[in-house]
Amino acid sequence: MMKLYLSYIPLLLLLVSCNKQQPQTGLANVPLIPLPDEIVQGEGAFHVGERTSVVLHSAKPELKNTARQLSTFLSEFTGREVSVTEGKKIFQRNTINLKILTDDSMDEEGYQLMISRKKAELIASSPEGLYRGVQTIRQMSLLCDPGEILLPAGRITDHPEYEYRGAMLDVSRHFFPPEAVKDYIDLLSLYKINMLHLHLSDDQGWRIEIKSWPKLTETGGITEVGGGEGGFYTQEEYTDLVKYAAERYITIVPEIDMPGHTNAALASYAELNCDGKATELYTGTKVGFSTLCTDKEVTYQFVDDVVREISALTPGPYFHVGGDESHVTELPDYNYFINRVKKIVESHGKTMIGWDEISHADLTGSDIAQYWASSENAARAIEKGARLILSPAKYCYLDMKYDSSTVLGLNWAAYIEVDDAYAWKPLELSEEIGRKDILGIESPLWAETIETLDDIEYLAFPRLIGHAEIGWSRPEVLDWEDYRNRLASHGQYLDRLGVNFYRSELVDWE
Ligand code: ACM
Numbered sequence: 001m002m003k004l005y006l007s008y009i010p011l012l013l014l015l016v017s018c019n020k021q022q023p024q025t026g027l028a029n030v031p032l033i034p035l036p037d038e039i040v041q042g043e044g045a046f047h048v049g050e051r052t053s054v055v056l057h058s059a060k061p062e063l064k065n066t067a068r069q070l071s072t073f074l075s076e077f078t079g080r081e082v083s084v085t086e087g088k089k090i091f092q093r094n095t096i097n098l099k100i101l102t103d104d105s106m107d108e109e110g111y112q113l114m115i116s117r118k119k120a121e122l123i124a125s126s127p128e129g130l131y132r133g134v135q136t137i138r139q140m141s142l143l144c145d146p147g148e149i150l151l152p153a154g155r156i157t158d159h160p161e162y163e164y165r166g167a168m169l170d171v172s173r174h175f176f177p178p179e180a181v182k183d184y185i186d187l188l189s190l191y192k193i194n195m196l197h198l199h200l201s202d203d204q205g206w207r208i209e210i211k212s213w214p215k216l217t218e219t220g221g222i223t224e225v226g227g228g229e230g231g232f233y234t235q236e237e238y239t240d241l242v243k244y245a246a247e248r249y250i251t252i253v254p255e256i257d258m259p260g261h262t263n264a265a266l267a268s269y270a271e272l273n274c275d276g277k278a279t280e281l282y283t284g285t286k287v288g289f290s291t292l293c294t295d296k297e298v299t300y301q302f303v304d305d306v307v308r309e310i311s312a313l314t315p316g317p318y319f320h321v322g323g324d325e326s327h328v329t330e331l332p333d334y335n336y337f338i339n340r341v342k343k344i345v346e347s348h349g350k351t352m353i354g355w356d357e358i359s360h361a362d363l364t365g366s367d368i369a370q371y372w373a374s375s376e377n378a379a380r381a382i383e384k385g386a387r388l389i390l391s392p393a394k395y396c397y398l399d400m401k402y403d404s405s406t407v408l409g410l411n412w413a414a415y416i417e418v419d420d421a422y423a424w425k426p427l428e429l430s431e432e433i434g435r436k437d438i439l440g441i442e443s444p445l446w447a448e449t450i451e452t453l454d455d456i457e458y459l460a461f462p463r464l465i466g467h468a469e470i471g472w473s474r475p476e477v478l479d480w481e482d483y484r485n486r487l488a489s490h491g492q493y494l495d496r497l498g499v500n501f502y503r504s505e506l507v508d509w510e
């Protein structure tokens with residue numbers, strides 16, 4: 001009896017140690033971001049100890065990957081081997097159980113996490129849901145001190161508010177190699193973001209190999225803003241990125257921006273220009289000066305080939321056609337072009353997304369407009385039946401400076417401090433935009449001023465974390481003061497992950 005009591009003492013010490021950053025203990029006080037739907041607090045905590053294993057209760061091969069990611073993380077974080085086994089019984093001690101319940105009323109990406117002193121059970125109706133729940137376990141663990149993980153007991157029931165929770169990375173103005181994109185994907189996945197939109201072409205660079213138009217990368221990919229080396233993804237590298245993202249339940253949304261923002265293509269192929277002359281490569285940062293020739297048939301052959309090749313490598317449902325800032329395309333030509341491109345995108349089995357300017361064209365109910373600048377465009381898109389991805393530049397553009405002292409970034413839309421990025425409400429953007437019109441939100445990161453993963457991290461973190469919460473959590477629970485306090489705990493956690501984040505003075509970083 002005495003022995004039994006003594007054996008609890010280290011556990012109690014650990015409980016204190018795990019939560020020493022927090023004034024209180026217990027599941028309800030774990031500073032999770034995004035905030036889950038419901039937390040019911042239990043007694044005690046589950047210790048990830050010597051004999052803990054991850055038990056997968058499913059034969060679905062894709063779930064093995066999720067289980068392996070969890071065990072690898074737990075092993076590295078605790079310094080002890082946490083194995084994965086496949087099992088049927090869910091009640092064994094010392095196990096973290098992952099299970100799919102097929103006929104459940106749970107949301108596609110929802111999950112339930114039940115933790116007792118003896119074990120943890122994570123249940124979802126889909127592999128996505130299970131993966132999101134694993135991120136909750138990962139986050140709870142990362143908030144502990146390395147070496148010892150205690151998961152406070154209780155129950156979390158959770159599901160996302162919006163089905164589209166995205167980040168966009170501009171790999172055109174400056175090129176980022178696959179490894180940097182993968183590192184970004186890892187961070188996105190921790191905060192339950194499920195879409196990565198890659199801006200693959202612009203005036204300054206064409207960044208994906210197109211086998212039927214090889215000069216796009218041979219010529220159009222060789223430089224970038226400032227005249228550096230540029231680069232591009234081979235189709236094999238792009239496919240590998242898509243797979244890497246999919247293993248983290250992130251869908252890649254490819255964007256080929258057109259008819260404007262196309263100088264890299266116009267420099268690569270003379271026939272895409274109305275005057276039949278190739279342009280010079282461009283390494284500046286002006287916008288709005290280029291256009292594909294909308295009344296040449298070869299333009300549509302080009303678009304068809306590009307959309308076909310990229311769509312074949314992209315399992316996700318979306319193809320982003322850009323469509324922004326086509327200042328040198330006459331509006332009737334612009335509309336004719338977008339209408340034809342929409343049909344091409346659909347012929348390759350994809351749903352068209354475009355920046356809000358595409359609302360001028362003949363949109364239908366399946367199309368998606370990305371609101372970045374104009375609420376009139378957004379309202380017009382809705383009137384035509386389209387849905388919206390919200391990326392209002394003054395709250396969501398991660399390339400905007402935090403304040404006037406920020407070295408990286410631009411400020412044409414706003415200075416966006418951490419509270420500005422968090423404390424806006426999708427439903428208060430415009431009277432015309434209702435909940436049913438919103439597919440989700442996305443945080444674009446344009447790359448005129450950034451060149452490295454460190455730069456990406458500095459502008460994205462921590463603002464992107466706030467956007468992730470707006471995308472996932474119920475609107476009525478979003479509260480800046482509460483969020484600010486939870487975010488404070490994530491500083492150490494981001495440090496541990498080696499993230500070069502902005503230490504805003506608005507947050508009392510721990
Ligand atoms: C944009 O920022 N031009 C979509």
